[in-house]
Amino acid sequence: xxxxxxxxxxxxxxxxxxxxxxxxxxxxxxxxxxxxxxxxxxxxxxxxxxxxxxxxxxxxxxxxxxxxxxxxxxxxxxxxxxxxxxxxxxxxxxxxxxxxxxxxxxxxxxxxxxxxxxxxxxxxxxxxxxxxxxxxxxxxxxxxxxxxxxxxxxxxxxxxxxxxxxxxxxxxxxxxxx
Numbered sequence: 001x002x003x004x005x006x007x008x009x010x011x012x013x014x015x016x017x018x019x020x021x022x023x024x025x026x027x028x029x030x031x032x033x034x035x036x037x038x039x040x041x042x043x044x045x046x047x048x049x050x051x052x053x054x055x056x057x058x059x060x061x062x063x064x065x066x067x068x069x070x071x072x073x074x075x076x077x078x079x080x081x082x083x084x085x086x087x088x089x090x091x092x093x094x095x096x097x098x099x100x101x102x103x104x105x106x107x108x109x110x111x112x113x114x115x116x117x118x119x120x121x122x123x124x125x126x127x128x129x130x131x132x133x134x135x136x137x138x139x140x141x142x143x144x145x146x147x148x149x150x151x152x153x154x155x156x157x158x159x160x161x162x163x164x165x166x167x168x169x170x171x172x173x174x175x176x177x178x
Contacts, residue, residue, distance in 0.1 A: 008027065025061055028061060028113075029052055062076055085097070089151075091145025098143060102140055
């Protein structure tokens with residue numbers, strides 16, 4: 001909460017650009033420790049496991065800071081950038097690979113948190129942090145071939161996993177504000 005917000009303010013005293021993933025990891029680590037929690041960063045950046053472990057809980061930390069951030073959807077691009085996606089030729093291939101790659105990958109985490117940074121004008125940044133329920137992402141298990149978009153020229157596809165939030169009856173955002 002407050003310890004993390006203080007770190008964002010300190011960051012922007014000397015930086016104009018939005019907080020990146022690595023800076024987010026360190027700010028999250030320090031805020032957890034400042035709150036009296038045991039926290040350790042994953043020392044192996046190639047490990048597909050957690051980014052940080054807090055009191056034994058495995059966290060995946062994500063950032064989203066593109067110019068066209070949606071107010072109704074969170075995009076987790078690291079799930080879309082995997083090399084195996086380019087091997088898929090059909091909706092059936094995407095379904096098979098999601099079941100054999102993404103679902104096991106999600107088992108490496110207990111909690112998933114994303115920090116979103118939106119530009120406000122030319123010099124201001126508005127941050128919001130959300131926890132994405134892991135069980136929502138695990139709904140990829142229910143996707144069928146027709147749920148995937150046509151392949152792009154880069155060979156990728158997308159499928160939306162939506163649910164109606166119990167906090168906001170008019171929203172399909174599958175996230176919880178932190």
